[in-house]
Amino acid sequence: MNITLQKSQIANRQSKVTITGSKSESNRLLLLQALYPTIHLKNVSNSDDSCLMTNALKSTSEVVDIHHAGTAMRFLTAYFSIQEGREVTLTGSKRMKERPIQILVEALKELGAEIIYVENEGYPPIKIIGKKLTKNKVSLQANVSSQYISALLLIASKLENGIELTLEGEITSVPYIKMTLSLLDEIGVESSFVGNTITVKPNTQHPIPKTLTVESDWSSASYYFSIAALCEVGTEITLSSYKENSLQGDSVLVDIYKSFGVKTTFENNSITLVKSEMVATESIIEFDLANAPDIAQTIAVTSFALGLACNLTGLHTLKIKETDRLVALKTEIEKLGGQVQITDKSLHLSVSNGIKELVPISTYNDHRMAMAFAPLALKTPIVIEDSEVVSKSYPTFWDDLESIGFKITK
Ligand SMILES: O=C(O)C1=C[C@@H](OP(=O)(O)O)[C@@H](O)[C@H](O)C1
Ligand SMILES: C=C(OP(=O)(O)O)C(=O)O
Numbered sequence: 001m002n003i004t005l006q007k008s009q010i011a012n013r014q015s016k017v018t019i020t021g022s023k024s025e026s027n028r029l030l031l032l033q034a035l036y037p038t039i040h041l042k043n044v045s046n047s048d049d050s051c052l053m054t055n056a057l058k059s060t061s062e063v064v065d066i067h068h069a070g071t072a073m074r075f076l077t078a079y080f081s082i083q084e085g086r087e088v089t090l091t092g093s094k095r096m097k098e099r100p101i102q103i104l105v106e107a108l109k110e111l112g113a114e115i116i117y118v119e120n121e122g123y124p125p126i127k128i129i130g131k132k133l134t135k136n137k138v139s140l141q142a143n144v145s146s147q148y149i150s151a152l153l154l155i156a157s158k159l160e161n162g163i164e165l166t167l168e169g170e171i172t173s174v175p176y177i178k179m180t181l182s183l184l185d186e187i188g189v190e191s192s193f194v195g196n197t198i199t200v201k202p203n204t205q206h207p208i209p210k211t212l213t214v215e216s217d218w219s220s221a222s223y224y225f226s227i228a229a230l231c232e233v234g235t236e237i238t239l240s241s242y243k244e245n246s247l248q249g250d251s252v253l254v255d256i257y258k259s260f261g262v263k264t265t266f267e268n269n270s271i272t273l274v275k276s277e278m279v280a281t282e283s284i285i286e287f288d289l290a291n292a293p294d295i296a297q298t299i300a301v302t303s304f305a306l307g308l309a310c311n312l313t314g315l316h317t318l319k320i321k322e323t324d325r326l327v328a329l330k331t332e333i334e335k336l337g338g339q340v341q342i343t344d345k346s347l348h349l350s351v352s353n354g355i356k357e358l359v360p361i362s363t364y365n366d367h368r369m370a371m372a373f374a375p376l377a378l379k380t381p382i383v384i385e386d387s388e389v390v391s392k393s394y395p396t397f398w399d400d401l402e403s404i405g406f407k408i409t410k
Pocket of ligand 1: 023024025071144145146147150172173176293294317
């Protein structure tokens, strides 16, 4: 469904939004809960990706379809590899069948897994014949997706001798790997990450019954940082539930959005974003986002909306996400009158003056395209195509925007 978004009454209002749990934390913890049923979870994400993960872990069918959910695809490949006596074909959307999985499959095979490509070599769907994995040493390329590494770490404590992973090349999306290790630590699984080697100790005991509360999703919060940046000085938006020592790398938003004049304060499990100063028009926004790839679209669009030049680097993983996000950003920003240059790992946005009105923004089955462009409505009316894509990570996004004053027409 296409929707039209219009300038809201947000300026000088104090808005409050409660955001669902982190999809990254949820999908890790759901898998760990399946391995260790004494774990209880609170504030689990209501995203499609987490619902798909929950259902896949409960499913007894021979074919499991995880649609667009990248983490579910990667984490479940590892999970089903150790389900002895079970055979599962793991499949997904048309795009999922274009998202590479070979590095993970090879690593699992090195550990003793049996996995067969059903259609194209290196890509889902895959047939997994569950086995006891007997080896514990494996090395894999670390610059394509950290999800392969997290997948191995999540099952590692259930292997006889744990795991010793050697990471080759530059390591991408490092905070997501550290998130996995921190969550393992919280349930009592020991690990170490020194240089390019990660070890996880085996654990055959069920952890002591424990309730873990998932922090709300920082990537979802990014759209409110962008909204705050585009509002008048004095606008306040409060988001819950967040903590200062987050496991989520996207909490770097707090520092990044200082460059857009947004100040963040932490109080009572909430963050309050305040637009505190205007940004000089000659400022250039420059960030390396290798550790926080999911907020690249948000930052590019905020910069465009404010007419600022922007150089983003470390974007080498964007091409294999829900869509090629580099091409999608260039295409859509240029439709609106901006100028963008891309390489396969960077994006340069030139200074722009003005945004074309009511241009339909294509979303390419990518939730973050829809959500990143939405704040532009504070500058000019815009149309978002296939607005329902947001449910991949944030199903109530449009309702929440309406609740803070955006006008949405269907
Ligand atoms: O482990 C995770 O939860 C994720 C890791 C990142 O992927 P890459 O490591 O492929 O960059 C990120 O983009 C994705 O949204 C979630
Ligand atoms: C890249 C993303 O998700 P995934 O890789 O899990 O599909 C995302 O949520 O931006």
